Amino acid sequence: MNITKKLLIAGAGAGILLAGGGVAYAAVAAPVAPKVTVEQAIDIAKKQVPGAWVRGVDHDDDGTWEVELVKGGTEHDITLDAATGKVRSNKSGTADDD
Structure with a gap:
């Protein structure tokens, strides 16, 4: 049972890291609106x-x-x-x- 908890925690941590990385990539790759109209x-x-x-x-x-x-x-x-x-x-x- 102790091993199962560790695997669940490790899996959740990896999921959070992957999701955060996707958000960071989207923020960098998103086009920026020009300041000059x-x-x-x-x-x-x-x-x-x-x-x-x-x-x-x-x-x-x-x-x-x-x-x-x-x-x-x-x-x-x-x-x-x-x-x-x-x-x-x-x-x-x-x-x-x-």
């Missing part, structure tokens, strides 16, 4: 290219906003940090026919 991201990007129109906006899992702007025949791809709003990159090239 989509409207703020668009405003920041439009300040980089005044007079441009927004073709698209995307929030990536790496914590960035990607804003695609077009002005004239030039497309601007601006990447912003979703936590701070800081411009990480501003690339431009010829706009396609979309």
Whole structure:
């Protein structure tokens, strides 16, 4: 009987550890909502290219906003940090026919 109690306690302990590990993994793997809103991201990007129109906006899992702007025949791809709003990159090239 003493061995049975030890096995039950060991099994319960292992179950608790596994469940806790799953919760910890879920907390780490869960996406974090950006501090910079989509409207703020668009405003920041439009300040980089005044007079441009927004073709698209995307929030990536790496914590960035990607804003695609077009002005004239030039497309601007601006990447912003979703936590701070800081411009990480501003690339431009010829706009396609979309």
